[in-house]
Amino acid sequence: MHTFIKNLLNGQSVEWKPLGEVLVRTKGTKITAGQMKELHQENAPIKIFAGGKTFAMVDYGDIPEKDINQKPSIIVKSRGIIEFEYYDKPFSHKNEMWAYHSIDKNIDIKFVYYFLKLNEPFFQNLGSKMQMPQIATPDTDKFKIPIPPLEIQQKIVQILDAFTTVTAELTAEYNLRVKQYQYYRDLLLDFNHLKNPFANGLNVEWKGLGEVAKKIYSGKNKEKTANGIYSIYGSTGIIGKTNIKAHEGEKILVARVGANAGFVHIAQGEYDVSDNTLVIEEDRSQLILKYLYYVLEGMNLNQFAKGAGQPLITGGYLKSITIPIPPLEIQTKIVEILDKFETLTHSISEGLPREIQLRQKQYEYYRELLLNFDTQK
The missing domain is CATH 3.90.220.20 (DNA methylase specificity domains)
Known part of the structure; x- marks a missing residue:
């Protein structure tokens, strides 16, 4: 156990219990990929999770009410790319997946989520033994997690949330810069566009x-x-x-x-x-x-x-x-402008991708440090 964790605990004990004993496991909804695509509405209130990054936003009434989970939960993506996702708004998921939430006031569900994210490689390795990578409910139900005092859980969550918030903000800025880059690239290379500063009177x-x-x-x-x-x-x-x-x-x-x-x-x-x-x-x-x-x-x-x-x-x-x-001098000017956008959006050594990469490594370092409890013997 790292000295930092010892100091944080200050002599308080850490229990280890199977996930299935301390969290409530819930089922998903019966829905096909085609139905998800058909029901999807951009600003609908309920998110339906599928494998990988696939999801659909749907309305109340589109799926049975009993299949809608209202509690902050950990979604287990159990096939293909095996991973965990935290979500705190109304949701459901395809029925080959499952989710966990807490009804125990002494357990912070976000703390458990961070511990499971740290251990994703374990579950991915477990699933890789199958022809189609997948895990089953006993694999997560029986997996033991540390349960330090609630105030310690909350402090760890607060620190890790700060890192993920910074990374999310940088990623949002990066996505915005990519859209700007694409807009100006398309504008500067469209010599019929009225807003193209190089198009006026130019014979291309x-x-x-x-x-x-x-x-x-x-x-x-x-x-x-x-x-x-x-x-x-x-x-x-x-x-x-x-x-x-x-x-x-x-x-x-x-x-x-x-x-x-x-x-x-x-x-x-x-x-x-x-x-x-x-x-x-x-x-x-x-x-x-x-x-x-x-x-x-x-x-x-x-x-x-x-x-x-x-x-x-x-x-x-x-x-x-x-x-x-266009003439070579116009090509040169266009390249000078687009190079600046490209450096900001794509350069792994200078631009936002570099900053995002550094923040992600920082987050992973502190996640491992903060969640490195002695395992139960």
Whole structure:
């Protein structure tokens, strides 16, 4: 037990009891994914949880009243991605899941939630033994939890809530910045938009990408090595190492096949490119690389991928895309503006993602410290 916890307890004891003995377990409601989609209304009062991040907001009367839980609860997402979620408004969930609430005045349900979040890897490992990862009610009912005095539980919850609030606020700001970035990217690249400061009186040519790209071709790498010198870029970023240097300098890459088909990113340095990724070498007398990156990113190329099993974007299709080609000095100004937004929204070293990552690590550190009670022997 950490000294901090010993000082916090100040000689008071900690009981360990099975979760099922101290909390009330509740069932969900019988509902299909299709029904959830059909019933969903943005501002409805009841949240129905399904696996992962899936949910629906529904009205009273849409599901049986007996299936609606009004108490602050811990929802157990028991299949697929096994995790716990805390919710303190009216809710229900699909009936393969379950939830817990407390009727014991000496137990803070949020304290139990934080302890279960700390132990999610245990339950995920337990569930991984099944073909479809899943746990059963005895797995949580029999799981022992520490029960320090109520005032200690509340103090721990207060500290951890402060960290999660900061992270939530930063995440909300990040989402806002992403929307701003997308708005200005779309505005600055729409030369017919009246609010585009670069569009007034500007004669913008539209050309096929095949006309302004020196080459569009697929990467060739099919093998990775554990201790290679050079990076291998795949569909969405670096996927491994190789001893073969096939490319150098910045180049635009586009995911060619699979669920990420159409994803646009930039390779840097000395590297090779996998065979499921397209390489674009632009004509720099007509195009600035980063300007082309922003144009292609804004087009959401994934929507043009063909094929049900393995969606595909071809080099031939990319060559057929028409894009606006303003003068190089205008491209430069657009890139300067969008680079600032991109740094703030996407940079893991400078922007909000970096700050969110640091706060999350801080929260996890204190959660482990504050919940590190001696286990019952």
